[in-house]
Amino acid sequence: MGGSQDCLFAQKRGLRSSTPQGGSKLAQEEEQKQASEIVIDGPNIAMAHSVNKWPASARGIEYAIRHYQKLGWKVRAIVPRHFLGKKSRRGVDDPGLMEKLQDEGVVFTVPSQDHDDNYWIAYAFQSGAYVVTNDRMKDHAEKHAEGEDVFFQWRQQRVISYAFIDDTFLPNPDFKLPKPPKLPAEAMKAKPEQKQTEVKQKVARHEKKSQAKKPQAKTPPRKKSPQQQSQAKTAPAKTPRQKKSRRGAGSRSAQGGKPAQGDLEQSVKSAIRSRLSSGPLHLQTLSQHLLKVIRKKGGQNYTSIKAMMGDMKISRSRPFYYQLEKLIGDEVEIVHKASLPHSAKLKTGARPEQQRHTVGEHRKSSGKSPKRMTIPFFKQALGERNATALSGSIEGFPVPIEKAFTMLCDLDFPINVAAVGNRFKSKTGFRLSKLFNKMDKLAFFLTIRPECGCGEVYAEDMYFHCRAAPESPSDGGKDGVLKSATRPLSKMWNKLKGFFAR
Known part of the structure; x- marks a missing residue:
């Protein structure tokens, strides 16, 4: 954690001195301030449960979360982003469990390229939460703006060590954890009222939609004058085909040019296969290529890859490599470097886009395009x-x-x-x-x-x-013969010039 951040968090919590007196003041303030939640160092817990072997244990994180939830505490586990999504060698053994805990609101991710310790330490300083970890954080103590004494006193009062006995999570028995704070009675009463208001709002929205769908009452037609009746008789009647074509034109204009989900998926998949047929490609380059292709061919001016994925009913909040696997994971493989998603390539069993046609089409095109050389x-x-x-x-x-x-x-x-x-x-x-x-x-x-x-x-x-x-001897006569005879000498002279030029 950088010095400026440490200083900021320290000022918020009243840490003004790195002397032992400042540390004693910190202890008095910590006694007065009641923590409201517990922060879990996810990678530390996961590696401890897997006995320091990769992949780390997702169950270990869940055991720690459930332990403190049973005691009534609000729990937040901090993990790197690559712990979710596809299973990787330096990730967790069950990314699906991590996604489930994230949906419950107890697991939070930080950028994989950053040091996750900096995030949960900063959050613990801001919120005054307890921290569950076996990390002694000596390097952070050396960088702390208020000095090592203040940091070590915070560690002694707020950091809980632990151990695993098989699948049993056992926090440090010597750490006296107070009872979790109770919500005020007014907040407890407000919850059912909020639910009732939400239900009423949903019912009101549903009624508005149903009223909008109901056909409006038709006004009785006005009586036509004798002249209008004669004009109606002479006018040609509309054929059913004309009515159908008008309805079709109206439906296309009502859509506003937005492509159907199936058509968009086929266009995107075709562009992916075509681009990856020449070899692996960086994920960011591939996403930019897809946007350009869809803008050019489909006429859709998407501002981001997330907007395009949203139209295909794929989660916008997920990273691009996760969206790619959901869309065309049976044909595309994500390549990892240093345990992080790096590029994409076609799987060995998948055929490139140039080969994805029927036998009849292949016979027709075989005479036009030559067979590509390996x-x-x-x-x-x-x-x-x-x-x-x-x-x-x-x-x-x-x-x-x-x-x-x-x-x-x-x-x-x-x-x-x-x-x-x-x-x-x-x-x-x-x-x-x-x-x-x-x-x-x-x-x-x-x-x-x-x-x-x-x-x-x-x-x-x-x-x-x-x-x-060089000119051939037949074209140059005697000059050509002379040049061809002296050519070995000229090559030798060029080599000598290159040697002495060095």
């Missing part, structure tokens, strides 16, 4: 210098090559190899070495592709260079 086959062709295999259509190459081909052909020579690698990764999400493990292989690929416009690309001193294609 990355291992592409690397093998490079190693063998197989110009025939590498001279096919760009659509037949691996997806990263297709994405970065225009960028590679538009390079301004000479250019540093590292700069090419950075551009390639930003364009495709892949490292350049994953497809070209040597510089001369990329140079060979750019040389044989006529679209790139360079006669010969070569690598030298960590730079790519371009030189014009």
Whole structure:
């Protein structure tokens, strides 16, 4: 906990001195102030019940919560956010139980990237609550603005240690915990009154809705004049098809352009499959991509991914990786790094979006689009210098090559190899070495592709260079023969120049 926060909490509670006298004043104030709740260090409790082994025990947190609830205390357990949602190696063994306790209002989450101790210590200082933990918090005592003495006295008076004997939660018997505070009688009486008012409000809203749905009484039609009657006879009658089409147009306008839930789900799933077909993608990048695709294709100007998930009846309050699992968890897998959700990828059994069509459609399109080359086959062709295999259509190459081909052909020579690698990764999400493990292989690929416009690309001193294609002897006569004869000497001279230039 930072020094400024410590100072703020200390000033609220009257901590003005780090001397023993200040500590005694703190003790007097703590005796006068009655705590109203108990804060539980969730990870500390969970690891103690699992005997310090991952995954931690969610049941341990529940046992501690139920113990103090039976005594009549209000309980709040603080846990990192990754304790909920998908089961992870450095999480809890039962995330569903954590979600259930969160719905009960007894478990609260803090950002996983932060130190959870800072949050429950700050909350305990603010609310004056008791804390259940075996953490001695020596590092926090050293940082405390009012000094270690004040912090240690607070720890002695407010922190409850504990132990587990099998599944029995046993708090420190030497800690004298007072009786929980009772709610005033007026507050106890106000609860049923509040419930009655809420019921009345619901009934009133229901009556308003039912009245709005009732058809209004029709006014009797006015008598038409002889002229209006003659005009009605001569006017052509409306066919049933015309009426039906008008009703259809009215219903579309009443919807206001909002897509149906099923159509939106199919569009989002199709965009996810298509984007992940080229490899794993960071969760934040994937969410931004989905917003762009739905805005462009569906015409829906969503301001956030939460609003889009809400229209698909998926909880808006959950993180994106949880929403992704609910929507398309049978096809997409969440990749964790350092026990935190990092990126998403297609499962091994799931087919990419390009392959999700019927046999008839595949037969129709097989003659139009070439079969895409795999990355291992592409690397093998490079190693063998197989110009025939590498001279096919760009659509037949691996997806990263297709994405970065225009960028590679538009390079301004000479250019540093590292700069090419950075551009390639930003364009495709892949490292350049994953497809070209040597510089001369990329140079060979750019040389044989006529679209790139360079006669010969070569690598030298960590730079790519371009030189014009050499003239053939048949085109240049004696000059061509002379050039072809002296070409080995010129190559040797270039190597010597590069050696002495170092």
